[in-house]
Amino acid sequence: MAEKEEIELLISPEGDIKFHMKGIKGPGCAKTARELAADVGEITEMTPTSEYYQNSVVKSSVQSTGRKENP
């Protein structure tokens, strides 16, 4: 099933960008940000959001549980 990837961009009156990405898999934000920045300038900040950590924690938790059940 197709998954939605979304980027919200705010272009300031000075031409700088703030971005917020949601639902991007794998290399995700860092790769997409590098691609976006390639012709625009330089990445000045890059922070995974809470959603990033929530998804990572869920994945880790499942893996941990699996190890306990199948040592």
Add this chain to the structure above:
Amino acid sequence: MRSEKRKDEEDELRGVPVSGCGGIGLTIMSLARLTQALEDLKFQYRVLEEMNQAAETTFEMKTSEGTVERMNVIVRDPEGLEIGFQRQKNGQFRVFTSATAPAIRRQQESVINRIRQKYTYNTVKQQLAARGYSVVEEKEMGDRTIQLVARRWR
């Protein structure tokens, strides 16, 4: 310490849907995109041709700092004053104003910001389209910030 690339590879292997936010600071590098922004804004401008660089003197501009600099692009702002873009050794364009009075200089800086924003807007929209994103929302906010929401399905 893991490299950024290594971390990306690990994320890819996990297939974790991720999110993040950040910022990109504009650097004007492309003459084509710069002139496109000037066209879109309907500013008068002239570009120093590569072949004429040695002999050309009409591209010299007296800057706000009082120095005379050779420019690669000279824009005439709505007040009839000049703004210069000079290519640096690292490929970036450095911008010079020509006004000396602070009030006029602020007006020129406002014009420069309009050029910078248009440059970013055009570039980002091209980048998004090239990567299969569709812009589903676009609006200009009260402070002239442009908001774009782009989406794709994978």
